Amino acid sequence: MCSDVYTVYRVVSRRQESEGGASLVLDGSLRADPGQFVMVWLPGIEERPLAVMNDRPLSLTIRDVGPFTHAMCRLQEGDRVWVRGPYGHGFDVRSRRMLLVGGGSGIASLTLLASRSLDEGREVRVALGARTSSQLMLGWRFDELGIPVLYATDDGTVGARGTTVDAIEPLLRAGWPDAVYACGPEPMMIALGRRLRGTDLPLYLSFERTMKCGFGVCGNCHLGDQLVCRDGPVFEGEKVLRVLDPLAE
Amino acid sequence: MCSDVYTVYRVVSRRQESEGGASLVLDGSLRADPGQFVMVWLPGIEERPLAVMNDRPLSLTIRDVGPFTHAMCRLQEGDRVWVRGPYGHGFDVRSRRMLLVGGGSGIASLTLLASRSLDEGREVRVALGARTSSQLMLGWRFDELGIPVLYATDDGTVGARGTTVDAIEPLLRAGWPDAVYACGPEPMMIALGRRLRGTDLPLYLSFERTMKCGFGVCGNCHLGDQLVCRDGPVFEGEKVLRVLDPLAE
Amino acid sequence: MDRDDRSNTGAWQGPKLSVDLAGVRLQNPLVLASGIWGSAAGTLARAGRAGAGAVTAKSCSIEPRRGHPNPTVLQWGHGLINAVGLSNPGAEEECRELQAAKEQLGGTGVALIASVFGETPEAFAQAVLALLPASVDLVEVNISCPNVAAELGRPFALDPGPAASVTEAVRSVYSGPLLVKLSPNAPEIAQVARSVVEAGADGLTVGNTLGPGMIIDLEARRPVLSNRVGGVSGPAIRPIAVRCVYEVAAAVDVPIVGTGGVRTGADAMEMIMAGATAVGIGSALEDEGEEVFGRITRELDQLMRQLGIKSLDEIRGCAHV
Amino acid sequence: MDRDDRSNTGAWQGPKLSVDLAGVRLQNPLVLASGIWGSAAGTLARAGRAGAGAVTAKSCSIEPRRGHPNPTVLQWGHGLINAVGLSNPGAEEECRELQAAKEQLGGTGVALIASVFGETPEAFAQAVLALLPASVDLVEVNISCPNVAAELGRPFALDPGPAASVTEAVRSVYSGPLLVKLSPNAPEIAQVARSVVEAGADGLTVGNTLGPGMIIDLEARRPVLSNRVGGVSGPAIRPIAVRCVYEVAAAVDVPIVGTGGVRTGADAMEMIMAGATAVGIGSALEDEGEEVFGRITRELDQLMRQLGIKSLDEIRGCAHV
Numbered sequence A, B: 001m002c003s004d005v006y007t008v009y010r011v012v013s014r015r016q017e018s019e020g021g022a023s024l025v026l027d028g029s030l031r032a033d034p035g036q037f038v039m040v041w042l043p044g045i046e047e048r049p050l051a052v053m054n055d056r057p058l059s060l061t062i063r064d065v066g067p068f069t070h071a072m073c074r075l076q077e078g079d080r081v082w083v084r085g086p087y088g089h090g091f092d093v094r095s096r097r098m099l100l101v102g103g104g105s106g107i108a109s110l111t112l113l114a115s116r117s118l119d120e121g122r123e124v125r126v127a128l129g130a131r132t133s134s135q136l137m138l139g140w141r142f143d144e145l146g147i148p149v150l151y152a153t154d155d156g157t158v159g160a161r162g163t164t165v166d167a168i169e170p171l172l173r174a175g176w177p178d179a180v181y182a183c184g185p186e187p188m189m190i191a192l193g194r195r196l197r198g199t200d201l202p203l204y205l206s207f208e209r210t211m212k213c214g215f216g217v218c219g220n221c222h223l224g225d226q227l228v229c230r231d232g233p234v235f236e237g238e239k240v241l242r243v244l245d246p247l248a249e
Numbered sequence C, D: 001m002d003r004d005d006r007s008n009t010g011a012w013q014g015p016k017l018s019v020d021l022a023g024v025r026l027q028n029p030l031v032l033a034s035g036i037w038g039s040a041a042g043t044l045a046r047a048g049r050a051g052a053g054a055v056t057a058k059s060c061s062i063e064p065r066r067g068h069p070n071p072t073v074l075q076w077g078h079g080l081i082n083a084v085g086l087s088n089p090g091a092e093e094e095c096r097e098l099q100a101a102k103e104q105l106g107g108t109g110v111a112l113i114a115s116v117f118g119e120t121p122e123a124f125a126q127a128v129l130a131l132l133p134a135s136v137d138l139v140e141v142n143i144s145c146p147n148v149a150a151e152l153g154r155p156f157a158l159d160p161g162p163a164a165s166v167t168e169a170v171r172s173v174y175s176g177p178l179l180v181k182l183s184p185n186a187p188e189i190a191q192v193a194r195s196v197v198e199a200g201a202d203g204l205t206v207g208n209t210l211g212p213g214m215i216i217d218l219e220a221r222r223p224v225l226s227n228r229v230g231g232v233s234g235p236a237i238r239p240i241a242v243r244c245v246y247e248v249a250a251a252v253d254v255p256i257v258g259t260g261g262v263r264t265g266a267d268a269m270e271m272i273m274a275g276a277t278a279v280g281i282g283s284a285l286e287d288e289g290e291e292v293f294g295r296i297t298r299e300l301d302q303l304m305r306q307l308g309i310k311s312l313d314e315i316r317g318c319a320h321v
């Protein structure tokens, strides 16, 4: 009501995530599909895309990597955020047994997918990765949902030493998943794509690119001939890895 | 579709009315309440308000009094007219026995009221007036509808010599009508108002004023503090006659 | 005496909506814009009774003008376009209507604003002189109509010099509260504002219609307006009107009537945050009519409560950060 | 070879949508406007494959520019407002993307238009020189961006002299088809058009965004765009863009890319009746994406059949009555 552009929310509660990370629960809901994102403005600071970690109430999880995310992580109860969206297309879910793979701030894109899919009676497992244990985010949320989590850290401080791609190897060999859903650093997603090439497991990847408009006009978020904000942020793995992965044919 | 402003109709058939008058049937319909009007544009000539004589198909009846109406009366089958609207508020009909009183081009505002009211099971009678028989319009339409018409001409060439107000006197004395609906020259409507003052017969008057916008912005059509295009063109008699009739209290 | 004045009895009476426009007190910031509902005493008074803080009559010139033939005013989907062509009954007749309007508004506290235009600075001054008997509360000088360029030439409002000349000419014959109405089409509107204020304006209306624009009918293969082009108003022009108010507010220190595309309480508040003291309401009367004043006032009041704003003075120009 | 060419085999093949833009043949009049979908080869080629007659890359300068911080592009209800601030990767990188785009468009018949800007006439010329290796089909010179006034000063496009200087500077280094992009904010756009054509422009894009405008957030109490103001585009500006095209078409004899608020086949035809040869499509890509080209082309084709128009040449400028 107070502007043509944004809906203003207040922070209801704040939870410290990893070192330099936080989850914020806001004072209202926002109808969104899993995988969709919002543009969040902090007046005087910046406006950036963030995944809808949960939609009722609207919740966000932020990894502190720069000026905007830093300010977000320092918000306190009662502080306001300006939100527009949701934008983009979410995950296309048709499988029974879903394997979710998340890294870094990308994990926030997977929690709503997990909870919705459970509601729909699907089976969900998740692998979360980070450099070190103190950088892992949102494990608590999957615990809340009763979803088994496989952890992987580069330094082995939690879970298997190595990457999430290593961590899911046993599940893949066992032929457990019907489909794999991932969001995280691009190298992680490329590695995952390579591992799955040749299998017939559908792979869905959610990407993070710098954005200006969020609704398919400015071209800032392009990935090959695709616009992450409009055609994504979720893509079929094959389609985008052809552009991203120098080793793909 | 061809402009944001007008719907274009073609003339399907044309009927000569009185000397210098014509009715045009157009090639489409326009949902309207009895008493509402449209703005009709003839490119290169003018744009003027005209009553919706019939709404399916949209039909207009025009009295040739100046450049625009003259051009309208000369339109042939296949010619186009540009129409916007409908605008205004129509007649508020609550009565069982309706007496319609029309003069000049104002008669066109009454035909749709007559046909709708018949459909709704009401009883309708009508009085039509003009200076002389050759200037009477639309009698055929009431005949088609099976509505009894009382004619009045100043020179007595058709019907009673005198005015429509004289012509309806017997019906009034007999206490026939529940309400009176009129559209015509302002002197006629003032005379009607004076005749009915003191009776408790509801009187509804439809006015014709020069218009620019048709939707209540320009103020061109004002009548006291009322805007004919927006608050009218139909008004409760008492309300406007207070402004118009120098003899009203 | 209105609600705000009673607030000194103690308890908070709700947000203060009254404003001071060049020395004239308005009960609320909403001003019926010039050219909407004409100059008839009846319609002006009706808008006032319905809740406008002030009402502006249609611009008039010394001599009567017929204006352009129809079509003259159209809805095109995102607002209006008009080329009425400053039709008016001439200053003498206008003066009578204004006198009647003033009478009808007596006791309501609604301010009456006359509007004038002319072909030369002197003609403006003469028109103002002819209206003096009506003792209106403010005079607005319309130097910015884009619909009569063919006849009257480049609008005075586009350049600082001509704009100031008109202002001076009027100032020299009229000492009451004087508004000058600027054009959103002036590429350097702040400079025009400065020179008009130096020339004696007490306040500025910012602004008139945008453009001109044109709507072509595809079947007719010609522009719809008989004048071909017309001024654009309504929602489409709001961001540009707001920017103009912002720029002008940064440049001068007189009250501004922010005008262009305002339709809701939020729109009105946006104008005020940009620096406006009062807010013009024009095209918003399409379809809705005078109820627009009550609705926008209520919305503004609600918004103020919601945002904890006690008085419009508190937020005027606050977007200048 | 497209449908129109086959029409000389005998039977009528449907309305002729192809046009000649300054010597470059477009299969249809729709041109992706500069700044929409950026300058990446992939997105430009995609718009072309989807049915644009030509695609324009985002304006580039010699050196890379970051542009303004977010918020930079917003939907405000009747169109967009943007202050991207001409962010671009610099002419060298842009040249590589254009080369790749040209390759990807090879054989489609879609024309590729580069766009340049600079701080001085010489900088414009240098940017064009840096892009020469890409052998684009046309070069567009953007003298009309309203979003960098704070940095670059009054846009060249507002006045005939500066506009001509830029045109001359570019003309002296580039002999291919040259478009100059005018501003709808120029109060005398016809004069600017005349002087730009005299200075050597082969065609004109009319025009850039309108304004600038401003949107204020009531809770934040500040303008939403980080640059405070931004150019207004989309449906809100269409009547003004159409009037600009009409005025320019009456003043000069070169092809015009009518740009501003076009969203439907009817809008495109309106531009052509006003005098445009081609029609820019920008904000209309919001939400709908590249499918807009196919849809508008179909609507245009249908309208032409309905109105008995065989070729766009038949109706170009026909609203000048």
Ligand SMILES: Cc1cc2nc3c(=O)[nH]c(=O)nc-3n(C[C@H](O)[C@H](O)[C@H](O)COP(=O)(O)OP(=O)(O)OC[C@H]3O[C@@H](n4cnc5c(N)ncnc54)[C@H](O)[C@@H]3O)c2cc1C
Residues within 6 Å of the ligand: A037, A046, A048, A049, A050, A051, A052, A060, A061, A062, A063, A064, A065, A066, A067, A068, A069, A070, A105, A106, A108, A109, A207, A208, A209, A210, A211, A233
């Ligand atoms: C669809 C989408 C959903 C997102 N969801 C979330 C989310 O839920 N939680 C979250 O914390 N972040 C999310 N992001 C990423 C987030 O938008 C960026 O981290 C943010 O823009 C950084 O802004 P900043 O001002 O804090 O740092 P900046 O100064 O903009 O960046 C700081 C550093 O991080 C790098 N960086 C910025 N963005 C990214 C990125 N997307 N990927 C990799 N490196 C980057 C920069 O290059 C720079 O080195 C999402 C991004 C997208 C596109």
Ligand SMILES: Cc1cc2nc3c(=O)[nH]c(=O)nc-3n(C[C@H](O)[C@H](O)[C@H](O)COP(=O)(O)OP(=O)(O)OC[C@H]3O[C@@H](n4cnc5c(N)ncnc54)[C@H](O)[C@@H]3O)c2cc1C
Residues within 6 Å of the ligand: B037, B046, B048, B049, B050, B051, B052, B060, B061, B062, B063, B064, B065, B066, B067, B068, B069, B070, B105, B106, B108, B109, B207, B208, B209, B210, B211, B233
């Ligand atoms: C709501 C409404 C509905 C109408 N419906 C019809 C209709 O169905 N059929 C029809 O023929 N006309 C109708 N009219 C009247 C019609 O609009 C005018 O006759 C028309 O404007 C005349 O235009 P013109 O260019 O032909 O003549 P003009 O040159 O405008 O006028 C010619 C002469 O007629 C006088 N005149 C113009 N309009 C009126 C009027 N309304 N009343 C009395 N004198 C007038 C003028 O003063 C002038 O002397 C209606 C008007 C209104 C407001």
Ligand SMILES: Cc1cc2nc3c(=O)[nH]c(=O)nc-3n(C[C@H](O)[C@H](O)[C@H](O)COP(=O)(O)O)c2cc1C
Residues within 6 Å of the ligand: B217, B218, C033, C034, C035, C036, C058, C059, C073, C080, C082, C084, C086, C115, C142, C145, C181, C207, C208, C209, C232, C233, C234, C235, C237, C259, C260, C261, C262, C280, C281, C282, C283, C284
């Ligand atoms: C039909 C119409 C007639 C107008 N006539 C005048 C006028 O006579 N004098 C004037 O100063 N402004 C005139 N205006 C401009 C308005 O006063 C106002 O400045 C403009 O419409 C922008 O405000 P809005 O968007 O609220 O309508 C007119 C506007 C319209 C729509």
Ligand SMILES: Cc1cc2nc3c(=O)[nH]c(=O)nc-3n(C[C@H](O)[C@H](O)[C@H](O)COP(=O)(O)O)c2cc1C
Residues within 6 Å of the ligand: A217, A218, D033, D034, D035, D036, D058, D059, D073, D080, D082, D084, D086, D115, D142, D145, D181, D207, D208, D209, D232, D233, D234, D235, D237, D259, D260, D261, D262, D280, D281, D282, D283, D284
């Ligand atoms: C996000 C955005 C970025 C733009 N960037 C440029 C640009 O770099 N160069 C340019 O000449 N015009 C630019 N424009 C203007 C458009 O090319 C076009 O002239 C304007 O938007 C009007 O057309 P539209 O209403 O179809 O969008 C931009 C417009 C938008 C919305």
Ligand code: FES
Residues within 6 Å of the ligand: A210, A211, A212, A213, A214, A215, A216, A217, A218, A219, A220, A221, A222, A227, A228, A229, A230
């Ligand atoms: S962020 Fe603008 S197109 Fe994706």
Ligand code: FES
Residues within 6 Å of the ligand: B210, B211, B212, B213, B214, B215, B216, B217, B218, B219, B220, B221, B222, B227, B228, B229, B230
């Ligand atoms: S015709 Fe414009 S207000 Fe009635």
